[in-house]
Amino acid sequence: EAGVTQFPSHSVIEKGQTVTLRCDPISGHDNLYWYRRVMGKEIKFLLHFVKESKQDESGMPNNRFLAERTGGTYSTLKVQPAELEDSGVYFCASSRTVNTEAFFGQGTRLTVV
Amino acid sequence: AQSVTQLGSHVSVSEGALVLLRCNYSSSVPPYLFWYVQYPNQGLQLLLKYTSAATLVKGINGFEAEFKKSETSFHLTKPSAHMSDAAEYFCAVSEDTDKLIFGTGTRLQVFP
Numbered sequence: 001e002a003g004v005t006q007f008p009s010h011s012v013i014e015k016g017q018t019v020t021l022r023c024d025p026i027s028g029h030d031n032l033y034w035y036r037r038v039m040g041k042e043i044k045f046l047l048h049f050v051k052e053s054k055q056d057e058s059g060m061p062n063n064r065f066l067a068e069r070t071g072g073t074y075s076t077l078k079v080q081p082a083e084l085e086d087s088g089v090y091f092c093a094s095s096r097t098v099n100t101e102a103f104f105g106q107g108t109r110l111t112v113v
Numbered sequence: 114a115q116s117v118t119q120l121g122s123h124v125s126v127s128e129g130a131l132v133l134l135r136c137n138y139s140s141s142v143p144p145y146l147f148w149y150v151q152y153p154n155q156g157l158q159l160l161l162k163y164t165s166a167a168t169l170v171k172g173i174n175g176f177e178a179e180f181k182k183s184e185t186s187f188h189l190t191k192p193s194a195h196m197s198d199a200a201e202y203f204c205a206v207s208e209d210t211d212k213l214i215f216g217t218g219t220r221l222q223v224f225p
Contacts (some may be wrong), residue, residue, distance in 0.1 A: 004156065026183075033212070042117075043157075043203060043215040056212060091157065098211045104157035 002026065004105035006092050012111045018080040025074070025094030030054075032075050033095075033102060034067060034101045038088040044065060046090075061086075082112045115140045115206050119216035127224050132191040134219045136178075136204030139185065146187040147205040147213065148178055157203065174198070178221060197225045 005024040013019050025103050034046040046065070047057040051072035060067070064083070069075040079086050089109050093102040121137040138144055147161040161172025164223060168180045178189045201220045205213040 021135075031211075035213075040217075042207075042217045043213075045212050045214070047213060058202075059212075093157075098209065101159055102213070106154070106156040 002012060004092055004094050004103050006108050008031075008105065008106035008108060010109045010111075012113060015084055015112055016081045018078065019082055021077045021079075021090050021092075021110070023075045023077070023094075023105060024105055025092070026096075029094035029096050029103075031073070031098060031102070033068060033093040033101040034075070034077055034087050035093065037089040037091065037107075038085075043091065046077075079110075080103030082110075084112050086110060087112045092093055115144065115155075115208065115214045117206050117214055117216035119204050119219050120182050121219055123220050123222065125222040126225060129194055130192050132176075132189070132194045132198065132221065133220065134168050134189040134202050134204075136186050136187045136189065136216060138187060138204070140206055140207045140208070142208055145181060145207045147207070148176070148177075148189050149203045149205060149215075150171065150200050151203065151218075155165045159164045159220065160189070178192065194221075194223045196225065211221070 007022045032049040035043050037043040045059040049069045050057045051070050066078045087106040089108045091102045095102040116139045117135045146163040149157040161170045163170050163180045171177045176191045200216050203218045204216040
């Protein structure tokens, strides 16, 4: 069974550009989470999808971040326009139900220059 | 509000020595507690979790953690470190095993 897959693994963009991160959860997992780790700090929750619906988006930093999960399968996280402070590692995780283990992807390292 | 404090961003031990990684939590409700490990170039992997059953939780790779409510702690231990244990370890808390609140991580180095 394939694990959680994230694309790209690395992205370097200029300030003001747009970047879209993608997450493919484990097949059959209704719950999908996005987290972010800014260098040297803790991993912070961004948002939680249940199927295609946003269950909790309390961690989204601002309106430059847009997450979607059309059809309840893969999810995208778009940053537009990117700022320097958006640099970090973005993790995606999925779980079958909220009471079962969440499996994490390898993360996307985003660098905004 | 829930929070997690991991004391020591870096811990170094010799191969064969005891590993002790500290985690203290704050929670207004009985918490669920987790330890995750991230090996180089890999995603986060669940080591173990506490969900209000036994206070001593055994995980993978010989790790275990003890939930101590009086000390609000959930320290991770392993009796004998192996070179392959070198990684970054994250403690996390959750109210309902849903959204995770992570600590800042502890990088473990193991010397031969």
